[in-house]
Amino acid sequence: MGAKNFWLMKSEPTAYSFEQLKSEVDQTAEWDGVRNYQARNLLRDEIKVDDEVLFYHSNAKPTGVVGTATVVRSGYPDFTAWDPSSDHPAPKSTEDNPIWFMVDIKAGVTFKRIVTLKEIRSNDLLKDMVLVNNSRLSVQPVTKSEFDIILGMSGTTID
């Protein structure tokens, strides 16, 4: 068994917020709708059960990390792709030959205070984060140290 890895997942809170995740049964949801190959590769191949996730609100006021989540199911085909009534239909992906993948995540801790993108950008220890350098990737790797620094900045303790 490999070591635990760390990720950052973005969502526009008007589309799907951390509060919505927390209100789900078991506080667990399918992370569907990702339609970017780089992010898909991570979802399909790299993101494993028990990995930790920073939940980031994009296009929000303010933008930033609002909490954590844990991966509870590793990559499997995103069946919303071949559902024409879904929010993200992608008919080239079929049940027999899926293109897009998703994982399931469960809400973890809610940050006492949001760690804003501005704060992340101004912290020299976080200058190599993908978020700072390739802001468009919606699922991205973070290091354990980056994860711990952001958790620390949130003033939140895990007991």
Added chain:
DNA sequence: GCCAACGTTGGC
């Protein structure tokens, strides 16, 4: 709402 940065598509 604007627009820069980036990803995807498709003509050649």
Added chain:
DNA sequence: GCCAACGTTGGC
């Protein structure tokens, strides 16, 4: 395989 046109993301 190149690259122009187009679409999307997401900060501001």
